[in-house]
Amino acid sequence: MTAPSPPVPSSPPGYELSHLGALEAEAVHVFREVAATFERPVLLFSGGKDSVVMLHVAAKAFWPAPLPFAVMHVDTGHNFDEVIEFRDTVVERLGLRLVVASVQDDLDAGRVVEDTGPRASRNRLQTQTLLRGIREGGFDAVFGGARRDEEKARAKERVFSFRDEFGQWDPRGQRPELWHLYNGKHRKGEHIRVFPLSNWTELDIWQYIADERIELPSIYYAHRRPVVARDGMLLAHTRFLTLLPGEEPYEELVRFRTVGDATCTGCVESSAATADAVVTEVAASRITERGATRADDRISEAGMEDRKKEGYF
Numbered sequence: 001m002t003a004p005s006p007p008v009p010s011s012p013p014g015y016e017l018s019h020l021g022a023l024e025a026e027a028v029h030v031f032r033e034v035a036a037t038f039e040r041p042v043l044l045f046s047g048g049k050d051s052v053v054m055l056h057v058a059a060k061a062f063w064p065a066p067l068p069f070a071v072m073h074v075d076t077g078h079n080f081d082e083v084i085e086f087r088d089t090v091v092e093r094l095g096l097r098l099v100v101a102s103v104q105d106d107l108d109a110g111r112v113v114e115d116t117g118p119r120a121s122r123n124r125l126q127t128q129t130l131l132r133g134i135r136e137g138g139f140d141a142v143f144g145g146a147r148r149d150e151e152k153a154r155a156k157e158r159v160f161s162f163r164d165e166f167g168q169w170d171p172r173g174q175r176p177e178l179w180h181l182y183n184g185k186h187r188k189g190e191h192i193r194v195f196p197l198s199n200w201t202e203l204d205i206w207q208y209i210a211d212e213r214i215e216l217p218s219i220y221y222a223h224r225r226p227v228v229a230r231d232g233m234l235l236a237h238t239r240f241l242t243l244l245p246g247e248e249p250y251e252e253l254v255r256f257r258t259v260g261d262a263t264c265t266g267c268v269e270s271s272a273a274t275a276d277a278v279v280t281e282v283a284a285s286r287i288t289e290r291g292a293t294r295a296d297d298r299i300s301e302a303g304m305e306d307r308k309k310e311g312y313f
Contacts, residue, residue: 020208024057027196029180030159031061034141034194035068037184041141041194042099042134044313045071046079047087048259049216050145053205054197056214058143059094070097072137074130076122076261077104078240083259086217101133118242121263130313131167134191141184141192144313149201150288159198165189193313202257202289203282210275219256222273227252233266257282257289 017025034041043058045051058067073087091098103125106112111132112125134142148155156171160182163169175183184192197205209216226237226249235241237249240262254267255278272278 020204020211023197023200023204024060024208026180026199027054027057028061030182030194030196031058031143033182034143034184035062038141038192040137040139041069041143042137042139043067043069043071043143044074044145045087045090045096045098046073046259047083047090047217048145049205049209049220050147050197052090052214052216053200053208054143054145055090055094056212057196066095070099070137072099072101072133072139072142074126074133075100075102075104076126077102078122078262080217080219080236080238080256080259080262080265082217082219086215099133099137101129101136103129105129106132118244120242121261123261123264126261126313127167134167139191140186141194143194143196145197146195146313147197147200147202147205157193157195157198159195160184161193161195162186163191163193167191169193202285203279206275206279206282210279213275217259219259219267221278222253222255222270224251224253225267226250227254227267234268235264235266236262238262 043051043055045055055071062068071091087098090096103112103122106125106129107114112128114120114122114125133139146154146157148157153171156174158174158177160175160177161169162173162175165187177183186192200208208214227234228237228241228243228247228249229235230244230247234252234254237243243249252269253271255270255272256265256267259265270278270281272281
């Protein structure tokens with residue numbers, strides 16, 4: 001991740017911001033609003049492209065001062081090595097305070113129980129780990145990189161999304177956000193999830209990455225790796241993946257559109273080796289990144305919404 005340039009300045013009379021400039025300015029406003037009105041915010045940072053862009057914009061919002069809040073990673077323990085290496089490099093380069101909430105810690109303490117079998121994933125266990133991390137850190141605002149174009153349940157989110165004392169979300173109890181006015185009122189024990197990139201699309205993200213020359217983990221670009229075809233997806237053959245009977249790994253030229261738990265995150269065949277090439281590829285795609293590459297979104301028609309109600313990202 002490169003050092004950020006100053007944020008987009010206020011527009012002089014008669015000047016109109018570009019589409020990406022307007023999105024960036026909106027996100028900068030959200031970051032500054034939270035910093036001014038909450039006592040203990042935290043930014044969720046996994047090393048994935050959306051969290052990298054979110055961190056980049058946050059750094060711009062407070063430039064030249066350092067970030068006024070910590071970053072937190074909810075670590076399943078089943079991450080791609082390239083992503084964890086990138087996360088640690090960025091944290092060190094920018095001098096960030098990293099809080100790691102580990103699913104393994106919850107497993108060891110008996111707070112959650114791990115699924116077994118070849119299709120098992122730790123992805124759903126992240127909810128309890130996230131809520132524990134928020135509670136132990138005393139965080140009252142949590143920045144997330146979710147976007148409304150990703151999935152139907154996320155399309156229902158406000159920019160400021162209220163969570164009760166149990167971390168639960170009520171999609172019917174959303175607060176109005178007319179004229180970009182945000183209501184962060186909450187009681188002790190409650191918190192607000194904040195989504196500065198809500199109005200961005202996958203294409204916006206990649207155009208911004210290309211324009212700003214933002215560094216990403218290498219797996220977002222075309223590379224050869226062993227994969228397994230399963231349920232209409234290509235899963236990376238990592239040490240975390242248990243093969244089903246009849247499955248045979250083979251090598252393919254692929255890239256990842258989204259990055260999560262290695263056991264349920266698929267890749268796509270691609271020769272796009274640069275951000276500009278990815279922009280061209282994404283512009284022609286008619287399937288959302290999560291719909292194409294996330295097995296955890298295929299649990300049921302309302303799978304994501306059910307998990308969000310319980311406290312998921």
